[in-house]
Amino acid sequence: MSGHSTFEPKHPALKWFESRLPLVGLIHSSFVAYPTPRNLNYWWTFGGILSLMLVCQIVSGVVLAMHYTPHITLAFDSVEHIMRDVSYGWLIRYIHANGASMFFIAVYIHMFRGLYYGSYKAPREVLWILGCIIYLLMMATAFMGYVLPWGQMSFWGATVITNLFSAFPVVGPTIVEWLWGGFSVDNATLNRFFSLHYLLPFMIAGVVVLHVWALHVVGQNNPTGVEPKSPKDTVPFTPYATIKDGFGMVCFLIFFAWFLFYIPNYLGHADNYIPANPLVTPAHIVPEWYYLPFYAMLRAVPDKLGGVLTMFGAIIVLFFVPWLDTSKVRSGVYRPLFKQFFWIWVVVCIGLGWLGSKPAEGGYVIAGRILTIYYFAHFLIILPLLGLFEKPKAVPASITEAVLGKNKGAAPASAGVSAPQTKG
């Protein structure tokens, strides 16, 4: 799929360089000549958007680290110093804080897209698993980043999340002490979280390189789930995908800018503007929105260890989706039953998120239990069985046929594309 580079340098200096390190040729074959399926829709622009968000977070984060002080007596004030004293510090901090949320919005859409169109199926299992690893790293990074402002939510979020590990028998308490570097969340914890928060994004960038590499080996999936069979099924990455991705990014940035400039604290918690106090826990302690579904699962299970295992299991199960889905048909477009179950599952995820933001009492807990069971049933029961019992719709013979069939059956390509448009 990736094909050989057709890049042939003209300039003698570039020729000289290219014969020693074919860097420009690599970029050319990966992002210019690279064939992309001609039917990719806007859900496919989120890969590019995610790359953009990673760069955005690293750039704004490096700048924030120039002004931030990772010490319990200074951290909170240094964040306020960034907001008040540093030139455009308020903007850069809000970019970073809201950027994290935007990053997760994009990654969830990216994951839902992959699940709907069967992008995890052979031969894309490794691509999918690398994506799951990136997601895990993102969660760890975001968690540690949220601790750094050293507000009440930072402190108690860190306390609760690190205490999850105390659920493990025998070694649990020791693990937690080692995570803390002490007997409670304290300066040692803050220092190591700062160090790791700076490190992990670069590890994410490394896994992203592997993710893109794996993508370019097996090729992109597409809404039909049918592999490109002839050159007619693909278009060159540039200009087609670059322009489409670019447009998607601009629209996404407008959405981002709306949060940034109009409701920069909407996704945060007011309690985090109170300096950390190890002696008083806030009345309602809630994690950031992107953890809420998992938080709901944690609280749905009445057993401490069980809750922790359920929560981690909800992510671990994603790694096995390529083998849990037994259907021969890749794309959800041609799977009438899967399609319905998929959307039910999406609603369940959102429902769990909503429950995660509610207090753990009464009906909320019962609803949380039902939805948690359904979440796992979707992967462990529904997906395997659907492949056996579902009768899929006819899959088109090729991407081209699927695209042109919408207008004029299997009409010749050129007539099919231009005819409807010239009628105005």
Next chain:
Amino acid sequence: MQLEAIEGRVDRVPRGRLPVSRERSTPRRDGLAEAAVTGSRGKETIVAATETAGTTRRDFLYIATGAMGAVGAAALVWPFVSQLQPDASVLAMSTTEVDLTSIAEGQMVTVKWRGKPVFVWNRTEKDIAEAKETQLSALLDPIARNANLAADAPATDENRAGEGHEKWLVVIGICTHLGCVPIGHSGEYDGWFCPCHGSEYDTAGRVRRGPAPTNLDIPPYQFVSDTKISIG
């Protein structure tokens, strides 16, 4: 394929909303206007216009989009550059007041102003006399380097010492060679000696032996009263 696509796009522009009207007395001769004007007459001529004109509507959109993108990128880059400048908390500490009553005659104290050492020296009669006797021609740097005076003021002792308070000498304690802090009351000229590379300064803080190229700088300061100065 490519041409057909362009045709299709232009074709779909609603007739009534074309930007250039037919009444225009002197139509512009560039392809953009041409394409738009012919476009208002009917779709048959559009194909010819977009194929033959030197500049097409698409070129215009392409450049306009690129220009907007460049402006946006520049606007985004600026905050990331701007954050490097001294922030408000640093600028807020840009003046330092020194009480002179506690400095005895002959005593030299070091105060901090904007993170730099500033020497405040209560000079003796002998120090002042030595500085006054020195001819300008004997100096390596004949310029006063006094931020409170004109840039070309000569390096006389009057121009170096405090205005109306000639026993006070206030200089930034950073050797003008490579930034070390010179040692006071030492060196052949009774002023300062820099331990890094051996520069020597006299009792008015003027460089007398290299490698330092210029006299010790005098910071902007003023006498708030006879016993208090405000630096910065």
